Protein backbone atom coordinates (compact mmCIF):
# COMPACT_ATOMS: atom_id res chain seq x y z
CA UNK A 1 0.00 0.00 0.00
CA UNK A 2 2.96 2.33 0.45
CA UNK A 3 4.01 2.21 -3.21
CA UNK A 4 2.10 4.55 -5.48
CA UNK A 5 3.74 3.46 -8.71
CA UNK A 6 2.38 0.77 -10.99
CA UNK A 7 4.97 -2.00 -11.21
CA UNK A 8 4.81 -5.00 -13.48
CA UNK A 9 6.92 -8.10 -13.07
CA UNK A 10 8.03 -10.14 -16.03
CA UNK A 11 9.14 -13.74 -16.29
CA UNK A 12 11.22 -12.96 -19.38
CA UNK A 13 14.57 -11.28 -19.81
CA UNK A 14 15.49 -9.98 -23.27
CA UNK A 15 12.46 -11.79 -24.66
CA UNK A 16 13.60 -15.14 -23.24
CA UNK A 17 11.62 -16.81 -20.44
CA UNK A 18 13.60 -17.27 -17.23
CA UNK A 19 11.11 -19.86 -16.05
CA UNK A 20 8.51 -22.00 -17.79
CA UNK A 21 5.34 -23.61 -16.50
CA UNK A 22 4.54 -20.65 -14.30
CA UNK A 23 1.82 -18.06 -14.88
CA UNK A 24 1.79 -14.87 -12.83
CA UNK A 25 -1.65 -13.38 -12.19
CA UNK A 26 -3.04 -10.76 -9.84
CA UNK A 27 -0.53 -9.21 -7.48
CA UNK A 28 2.08 -11.72 -8.66
CA UNK A 29 1.86 -10.06 -12.10
CA UNK A 30 1.78 -6.44 -11.04
CA UNK A 31 1.16 -4.05 -8.24
CA UNK A 32 -0.93 -0.98 -8.94
CA UNK A 33 -1.49 2.37 -7.32
CA UNK A 34 -3.79 1.52 -4.36
CA UNK A 35 -5.67 4.81 -4.57
CA UNK A 36 -7.44 3.49 -7.68
CA UNK A 37 -8.53 0.16 -6.15
CA UNK A 38 -7.71 -1.95 -9.18
CA UNK A 39 -5.96 -4.89 -7.51
CA UNK A 40 -8.95 -7.16 -6.87
CA UNK A 41 -10.51 -6.47 -10.28
CA UNK A 42 -7.25 -7.15 -12.04
CA UNK A 43 -6.78 -10.41 -10.17
CA UNK A 44 -10.30 -11.57 -11.00
CA UNK A 45 -9.89 -10.67 -14.69
CA UNK A 46 -6.61 -12.62 -14.79
CA UNK A 47 -8.22 -15.61 -13.08
CA UNK A 48 -11.10 -15.66 -15.58
CA UNK A 49 -8.73 -15.31 -18.55
CA UNK A 50 -6.53 -18.12 -17.24
CA UNK A 51 -9.59 -20.31 -16.68
CA UNK A 52 -10.61 -19.72 -20.30
CA UNK A 53 -7.14 -20.57 -21.64
CA UNK A 54 -6.93 -23.74 -19.54
CA UNK A 55 -10.43 -24.79 -20.54
CA UNK A 56 -9.54 -24.35 -24.23
CA UNK A 57 -6.34 -26.34 -23.81
CA UNK A 58 -8.19 -29.17 -22.04
CA UNK A 59 -10.92 -29.41 -24.68
CA UNK A 60 -8.34 -29.59 -27.50
CA UNK A 61 -6.95 -32.87 -26.14
Ligand SMILES: Cc1cc2nc3c(=O)[nH]c(=O)nc-3n(C[C@H](O)[C@H](O)[C@H](O)COP(=O)(O)OP(=O)(O)OC[C@H]3O[C@@H](n4cnc5c(N)ncnc54)[C@H](O)[C@@H]3O)c2cc1C
Nearest residue numbers: 001025026027028029034036037038039040041042043044
Ligand atom coordinates in the same frame (compact mmCIF):
# COMPACT_ATOMS: atom_id res chain seq x y z
C1 LIG B 1 -4.86 -2.87 2.92
C2 LIG B 1 -5.24 -3.19 1.50
C3 LIG B 1 -6.38 -2.64 0.95
C4 LIG B 1 -6.76 -2.95 -0.36
N1 LIG B 1 -7.89 -2.40 -0.89
C5 LIG B 1 -8.28 -2.71 -2.14
C6 LIG B 1 -9.48 -2.18 -2.69
O1 LIG B 1 -10.22 -1.43 -2.04
N2 LIG B 1 -9.81 -2.53 -3.95
C7 LIG B 1 -9.03 -3.36 -4.70
O2 LIG B 1 -9.38 -3.67 -5.85
N3 LIG B 1 -7.87 -3.87 -4.22
C8 LIG B 1 -7.49 -3.57 -2.95
N4 LIG B 1 -6.31 -4.07 -2.45
C9 LIG B 1 -5.49 -4.91 -3.32
C10 LIG B 1 -6.05 -6.33 -3.38
O3 LIG B 1 -6.24 -6.82 -2.06
C11 LIG B 1 -5.04 -7.22 -4.10
O4 LIG B 1 -4.68 -6.64 -5.33
C12 LIG B 1 -5.65 -8.60 -4.37
O5 LIG B 1 -6.02 -9.19 -3.14
C13 LIG B 1 -4.64 -9.47 -5.07
O6 LIG B 1 -5.18 -10.76 -5.15
P1 LIG B 1 -4.21 -11.98 -5.37
O7 LIG B 1 -5.09 -13.18 -5.42
O8 LIG B 1 -3.29 -11.72 -6.53
O9 LIG B 1 -3.26 -12.02 -4.09
P2 LIG B 1 -3.68 -12.27 -2.57
O10 LIG B 1 -5.06 -11.78 -2.28
O11 LIG B 1 -2.53 -11.73 -1.76
O12 LIG B 1 -3.75 -13.85 -2.45
C14 LIG B 1 -2.59 -14.63 -2.40
C15 LIG B 1 -2.91 -15.83 -1.53
O13 LIG B 1 -1.83 -16.79 -1.64
C16 LIG B 1 -1.57 -17.26 -0.36
N5 LIG B 1 -0.19 -17.76 -0.38
C17 LIG B 1 0.95 -17.05 -0.34
N6 LIG B 1 2.02 -17.88 -0.37
C18 LIG B 1 1.51 -19.12 -0.44
C19 LIG B 1 2.13 -20.41 -0.51
N7 LIG B 1 3.45 -20.55 -0.51
N8 LIG B 1 1.31 -21.48 -0.56
C20 LIG B 1 -0.03 -21.35 -0.58
N9 LIG B 1 -0.66 -20.15 -0.51
C21 LIG B 1 0.11 -19.06 -0.45
C22 LIG B 1 -1.79 -16.11 0.58
O14 LIG B 1 -2.03 -16.55 1.89
C23 LIG B 1 -3.05 -15.48 -0.05
O15 LIG B 1 -4.24 -16.06 0.45
C24 LIG B 1 -5.93 -3.80 -1.15
C25 LIG B 1 -4.77 -4.33 -0.59
C26 LIG B 1 -4.42 -4.05 0.70
C27 LIG B 1 -3.15 -4.65 1.29
